[in-house]
Amino acid sequence: MNGIADGTANGTASDAVTGRIHSWDLSTGVDGPGTRFVLFVSGCPLRCLYCANPDTWHMRDGRAVTVDEVMAEIDKYRAFLTTAGGGITVTGGEPLLQPAFTGALLHRCKEAGLHTALDTSGFLGARATDGLLADTDLVLLDIKAFDVTTYRKLTGGELAPTLNLATRLDRLGKRMWIRYVLVPGWTDDPEAVDGLAGFLGGLGSVDRVDVLPFHKLGAAKYDALGLPFPLRETPVPDADLVGRVRGRFRDHGLAAH
Template identity: 80%
Template structure:
């Protein structure tokens, strides 16, 4: 029986895919993003074990609600592809149940996503943290190349994508890097929109509870003017930026 490690689930509207979504947070993440709002999802062992049957039973309770609202199921984390076999099983069963599916991922582990898994994925929410290699490494502790490779693979397979870009003053607001990312994304034929997400500190209390420092505690949140400037840079490349 396929089992996975689950952090939690929630319902959301508008930010995790179209319509109202049943959002499943999978446990475990290989990145250590400085702005991460969910440090409690980092370690796999901290999650609760669940079977695919148990997850589907929970989703089924909200099926009528999310489908009536034009939504579906979104898998996030953590990093869902850290548990690719479990993810693939639940995605397959969601598609068999005629539920719209979305996968929120950094793309770092895109190689773990089989073509079959992606065939069961109606939408990928692809988080590209920065287009500058050095900044990406300092911001996440990992490398940018796997994410870009995954993006081009999704384009080749024709999987619809929403790009997610967290705007952090002093980190991801460099005009040249934003323009470079916009140019890359504009060259893909499967991107429906770009969500520019202003950095926030709503997860700071989780760091306090875990007894670990929040690296960007003193970093300001972006103001409206900066946020609109970055969105406009994407729009200048013909992209729909929100």
């Protein structure tokens, strides 16, 4: 990952909106179509037990930048991103914790002709204005669990706002990729998976479901921060379990990866 260089904004008032970011990176395939400029904003209201980026939890730990400064970095890669069929993805942390900054950045990217994606848990979906969503081509919606009790234990938050956002996005015809982290003993219950698959199967704007196997790659970050990693002893899912869960989504007519 790279930091965005300090600079002075010379744009409009909207372009000078300040946000707090952790870093940025380039990725292919997992953060939206094509090669993406992925911006990690700081701050998140949830505390998912499997979170791989505890260093993005607090806004105070991020660095203040303006939209102009971010665009100056994106512009270095714009031709490449366009040629590679990609664009920009705003992730975190939780981008909707900073809706003014996220919205202004997405607007500038759309003006620049870039494909835009928003990666969100949906927990703060009510903060996404119609204007922000109009400037978003694709929403990567992270649905952490479908059982409300499990969701609360796993994230510290409530499930309803995420489902409400999914329904709203479908009503707007906004394309969605659903992300579902598969954690043995937490999100592998067949009835809960079937319930989520049934809900998603009724939404016409869901393009795919990405079943993401739980991993422990972020454990070293917890150690560095002096924090306990809650799922350190939880096993990662084996290939058979991942295949079965993907199959349940496919049984409901969904493209599952």
